[in-house]
Amino acid sequence: MPVTRFAPSPTGLLHLGHAYSAWKSREWSEGAGFLIRIEDLDRERSRRDFEAALLDDLNWLGIWPTQPPVRQSERTGLYEEALANLRSQGLLYPCFCSRKEIQEEARRIGSAPHGPDGLLYPGVCRTLDESQALAWIQEGRPHSWRLKSSEAGMRAGALAFTDLDAGNFTVNPTLFGDPILARRDAGFSYNLAVVVDDSDQGIELVTRGRDLLPSCHLHRLLQEILGIKPPLWRHHRLVVDEKGVRLAKHLDSLAIRALREQGWAPERVLAQAMASLEP
Secondary structure (H helix, E strand, C coil): CCCEEECCCCCCCCEHHHHHHHHHHHHHHCCCCEEEEECCCCCCCCCHHHHHHHHHHHHHHCCCCCCCCEEHHHCHHHHHHHHHHHHHCCCEEEECCCHHHHHHHHHHHCCCCEECCEECCCCCCCCCCHHHHHHHHHCCCCCEEEECHHHHHHHHCCCEEEECCCEEEECCCCCCCCCEEEECCCEECHHHHHHHHHHHCCCCEEEEEHHHCCHHHHHHHHHHHHCCCCCEEEEECCEECCCCCECCCCCHHHEHHHHHHCCCCHHHHHHHHHHCECC
16 A cells, blocks of 8 residues: 655644545555655744644544654755756756746736746746856845756656546646746745655655645656656545635634634544535
């Protein structure tokens, strides 16, 4: 049976949707190995008290890992190696644009394309002179590293991935434009870290909400150009509120911690999560 994982971010309290995702991930591993990874790369929002709370909630639910949890913040050497690999292949370029500058450029060109995460980067720095870019880096100018998606797609060739519920998909390497993989002032991106971590930890089945299914296009591309064997994916239905809206961490009334304080039993929490799945 496959090794699976649950990878929460310690930026708030866990809610019913997290409980369902963790439970399904452990269930689908069928004892082969269920891991917990704390995705704490968001330096500004990640908090150790949230981490302690989420681990306590999972333990209360009876969802415990087969190995001690790990933190992404303690694994940055692996991400740096992957970034160096991509840089050596000529598949990265530095970007010095601020969010405001990107938005202004998008307004200027008038019909900026959008992807699953919103506005795609308009490519301002893609053709920046290398000597100029190097000079700005040496000056200490803030910058990020973006993936040359078109070039990476040509290098990788035709790709596909499999979701055990939704079926087979052909990869669109430019679905997210040229995504940021690392920032000088904010560390590594989720998309790079999750690909490296799943490979390093031997994850064979990635279980998560179906809102994240589009990210497989980028993850499968990164896996190919990094020489990583892809896992299988299984994107489950989302847990929603009474209005059919996807749950968010700011909905404290539906946090597992709040339900515990109201006297709910673990079995009732999991039953409510399953009863609240979208169609």
